[in-house]
Amino acid sequence: MAVKFFGQFLVEKGAVSRVDLLKAIDLQDKTNLKFGEMVVEMGLMSAVQIAKVHHAQRSEDLQFGDMAVKLGILTTEQVQQVLTRQRNNHLYIGEALIKVGAMTTAKLETYLKDFKQEQSAYISEKIEIPAGVPHQPIWEMVADLTYKMLTRVANLSFRPGPCTLIDKLPSRPIIAEMGFSGEVSARYLLSATKNSRELMAKAILDETSVENEPVEVLDDSVMEFINIVCGNVVAKAAQTGHSIEISPPAMRADAAEGVAVPADHTGLMFPIYLSDGEVFELTIFVAKE
């Protein structure tokens, strides 16, 4: 058992064929427009304005619409219009399967119930830090910002798993880390798969292909990615009156052996499940107080 997307679950159960699932995903892609795509379709923003909002989002934790308002590109009323249209048009995968004739409503309800039951151990609807860990709101914010940046900057499709306490981070090909000091003392570690490292590199280097880039540059992009995340953490903490400092990012040389949590720290692990079945983790080593 592992984290799955509903479509994958249905194929595995033999409820739908891969071909039907792809048809339904195609229909979803055409129907479920992102906010940026929707504003273009509605004639509210140009491609240049969209790029401006995307760039600004990397430096400040605001949703697309809120950032567009802040930059004076959209009004609050226009944002509401777009959100309403998005909500009204949204097509879930189950509905899409019904529309392409691959599923009935009655079967969908049964499978959805089974799916939720099977996946309950993996799905984290809310970020919850185990009891007894100091500065819980800070670590919730760190995880939240990491997820947002993985979506906004690296364009990754994933599911966050529940936070657990660990003694050792498992062996991974790539682990980048940064230190937090000041009001909190902790290490931020992000592992990456080769695929997710490529996506981060494309975003950081602003290139459509990174096939010919040396490993050094790809690794450097992961470090820069966590630098952006942690920079946002510092900025957001400052907004709520907390003073946090960050140290420069580095790659863990011992990633392949796994990283033990130091004795005077608590290890928080947040699994990140990718749609291709791979998994990587955000881990925070929090100093005990």
Next chain:
Amino acid sequence: MKNVLIVDDSIAVSRQLEKIVNSGEEFEVIAQGRNGAEAIKLCQQHKPDILCMDMNMPVMDGLTALRTLMQLMPSLAVIMVTSLGGVGDKYTEAIRLGARDVISKPFERDTVLEMLRRV
């Protein structure tokens, strides 16, 4: 043509910044460094018109280097580069120490060129 020195410990960021700076006829990257200590050395060696320097670097951070550089070369135009989202004490400190401007990572080409022209 104005000469620009880039100092950032990230190869990825330096490369992106270099591409933007060299994209027009107005500016040219003459050298690159990886930390604050190299920034001081390279500034004395190349005497650039503009220095683009990261704040958060190993060996010597950008603000420490800026403090020294403003004493050695008070007329040097310095743009500090940060991932801190343009808020916080470090922004204020950079401006107070003499940086002409602070730019947030990752960059937008037009914003960088506009800033280079302004300083």
